[in-house]
Amino acid sequence: MNKRLRLSALLILPLVALTAGLSLGSEAVSPLEIFSCMPGGDCTLRAEVVLKLRLPRVIIAMFAGAALSVSGAAFQSVFRNPLADPFITGVSGGAALGISAAVITDMGPAAVMAMAFGGSLLAIVMIYAFSAVRGITGSGLVLSGVALSFIFSSSVMLIFAMARSEDVHRIIIWLMGDLSYQGNIPVTWICLSILAAMFILFMFHRHLDIISMGRGFSLSSGVSDFELRVVILLASVLAALAVLLGGIIPFVGLMVPHLARMVAGPDHYRLVPLSAVAGGSFLVLADAFSRSVIVPYEIPAGVVTGFCGGIFFLLYVIKNRPEI
Amino acid sequence: MNKSISGYNIFIVIFIALLFLLFSVTGGSPARPGSGSIKRVVSLSSSLTDQVNDLGAADMLTGVTMFNPGYRGNAVVVGSYVRPDMERIIALRPDIVLVSDEDSIQNSGPALYFGLRFFRSGRVFNFDDICRGYMQLAGILGRGEYGEQRVELYRQRLELVKRPLRAPRVVFLVSVKPLITASGSSYINSIIESAGGINVFKNEKSAYPILGLESLLLADPDAVITMMEGDRDFLVTRLKDYSRVRFIRNNNIFSSGDGSIPYYTPGRYVEAVETISLLFAGIKYE
Incomplete structure (x- = not known):
């Protein structure tokens, strides 16, 4: 694909997603109606809903999708594994355990989100400790993440077995990926943190290029264990921040980096920004679809991304059958 | 080959017969009025x-x-x-x-x-x-x-419950996180109608559908009733900026309490209708 075409796609995709995200929902509304809420205008109910409900949600979906996708791209390169995703280090399991514990103990909305983030951080700290103290890397780190996820998910199941049914319902909705902004998280700070983490990860694009060639090659090329750990830490923090914004949204961090790699190639200088734009746009579109497909019901966005991801991987497996 | 299949079939027949026997011995039965004295x-x-x-x-x-x-x-x-x-x-x-x-x-x-x-x-x-x-x-x-x-x-x-002269369009929320309402397939719809109201989401297929917040706001009901007091407070705080939505502008968010509505008994039903009709009397219109 030539450079100009790639650049136009990069600009058009988020615009299309933004338009769809603002227009689609329980009623189709023109995004231009927002202007009726300018000073002096006669702001309608529909415009108010677009401005105060859909716009924050679109922004949240954009940042969460971008964070998941960039995190997935980094993990796939670090572990040289096409099935690596942002939750490989047990971040989602930690968050699920945190939120489950908070919900059944009747904590307030802000404390619930703090517990979710705390759970994610716990997983990150444990994985980082395995890596730094015990010197576990590569497949060992992946297996440690899987083991942590099992421990966390078993703990969540234990909580489910003892919790009231309404609490279980609430947790499950969040676990399915819920972008319905409840006004209890500091969205601005989280989005700024995501931007900062993505930028720092982008600065490591040369390291990622080398790391993706294999650990032996990256060591001989001067990428230290510390730098590798920083990359893993940044990717994990991005995943944790995305979980805080929208719960556990599957497949975005697994599928979008694959697609981005098909367009941008393996060079992380292009792959990281394209993954961010494509991931954000994909999640905005998935969320718009989830809001508008069976009105007045709202399907969790994670269900839509799960369907898309599943179909994508089936096609991927069929297409690449000889190599797999 | 045929022999082994027929042997297999005999095994299945014996297994099913044993299952029948088991259930005839241990199977319970629905009770009928006057079918023996009941103490426990x-x-x-x-x-x-x-x-x-x-x-x-x-x-x-x-x-x-x-x-x-x-x-x-x-x-x-x-x-x-x-x-x-x-x-x-x-x-x-x-x-x-x-x-x-x-x-x-x-x-x-x-x-x-x-x-x-x-x-x-x-x-x-x-x-x-x-x-x-x-x-x-x-x-x-x-x-x-x-x-x-x-x-x-x-x-x-x-029959003594006072119904409002103007039937309010209301949404009853069983839960706010997630937003779950009661449709025409639930007895809560009947409570709303008995109290003289109109359930906005009466025609939904599921008895207790999960709503998107957008659907609730754009439905623009006269009032919203939550079952839990805490849910009412949450809605008031969460939705205070939507000044163009009628039930928010007129401060028509009420709580019925969970003392009677969740329990489907004749007495609780009447209590619930009385409570809801009192809430209807407090609805403010423009």
């Missing part, structure tokens, strides 16, 4: 516990599930309505086990399997359905006449 009752539904209580038969209860408002007896708690403890139920040697289709997760499966006699209350959609189930239970407990008197009393109370 285990109730796996808070609403049915409340009905037994209301029929003046609380002393028959030997086992109940958790959360039973109004019941002050000493019956053993046999788990939650979602997960009853069958071992504990069997140990109580009940004459009858009460289960309900309305508590959707429940069914008579475990009672059937362990050969216990059971009463299964069907789904309820309105006051008449609730009264029908109540009278069946009264008959089984040998309190048919008393049950009839109670129902007549509740009917009279229901």
Whole structure:
């Protein structure tokens, strides 16, 4: 694909997603109606809903999708594994355990989100400790993440077995990926943190290029264990921040980096920004679809991304059958 | 080959025959009015516990599930309505086990399997359905006449409820996180209509559909009623900026409380209608 075409796609995709995200929902509304809420205008109910409900949600979906996708791209390169995703280090399991514990103990909305983030951080700290103290890397780190996820998910199941049914319902909705902004998280700070983490990860694009060639090659090329750990830490923090914004949204961090790699190639200088734009746009579109497909019901966005991801991987497996 | 297939078929026939034998020995049966004297009752539904209580038969209860408002007896708690403890139920040697289709997760499966006699209350959609189930239970407990008197009393109370002159368009929220409303397939819709209101989401297929916040706001009802007081406070805080939405602008977000609505008994139904009609009287219009 030539450079100009790639650049136009990069600009058009988020615009299309933004338009769809603002227009689609329980009623189709023109995004231009927002202007009726300018000073002096006669702001309608529909415009108010677009401005105060859909716009924050679109922004949240954009940042969460971008964070998941960039995190997935980094993990796939670090572990040289096409099935690596942002939750490989047990971040989602930690968050699920945190939120489950908070919900059944009747904590307030802000404390619930703090517990979710705390759970994610716990997983990150444990994985980082395995890596730094015990010197576990590569497949060992992946297996440690899987083991942590099992421990966390078993703990969540234990909580489910003892919790009231309404609490279980609430947790499950969040676990399915819920972008319905409840006004209890500091969205601005989280989005700024995501931007900062993505930028720092982008600065490591040369390291990622080398790391993706294999650990032996990256060591001989001067990428230290510390730098590798920083990359893993940044990717994990991005995943944790995305979980805080929208719960556990599957497949975005697994599928979008694959697609981005098909367009941008393996060079992380292009792959990281394209993954961010494509991931954000994909999640905005998935969320718009989830809001508008069976009105007045709202399907969790994670269900839509799960369907898309599943179909994508089936096609991927069929297409690449000889190599797999 | 044919020989081995026929041997296999014989094995299946014997297996099925054994299963029949097992169920004929251990299978439970639904109870019928007047089908033997009942002294020991285990109730796996808070609403049915409340009905037994209301029929003046609380002393028959030997086992109940958790959360039973109004019941002050000493019956053993046999788990939650979602997960009853069958071992504990069997140990109580009940004459009858009460289960309900309305508590959707429940069914008579475990009672059937362990050969216990059971009463299964069907789904309820309105006051008449609730009264029908109540009278069946009264008959089984040998309190048919008393049950009839109670129902007549509740009917009279229901007729005395004051309905508003202008029927308000309302949304009833069972939960706000996630937003779950009650549609025409639930008895809560009947409570709203009995109190003189119109349920905005009456025509949804599911009894308790999960709504998007957008759908709630764009439906623009006259009032929103939450079941829990905390949910009302959450909505007031969360939605305060939507000044163009009628129920927010007019501060028409109310809480019914959870003392009567979750329990489908004739008495609680009437209490719920009285509560909702009082809330309707407080709705402000422009």
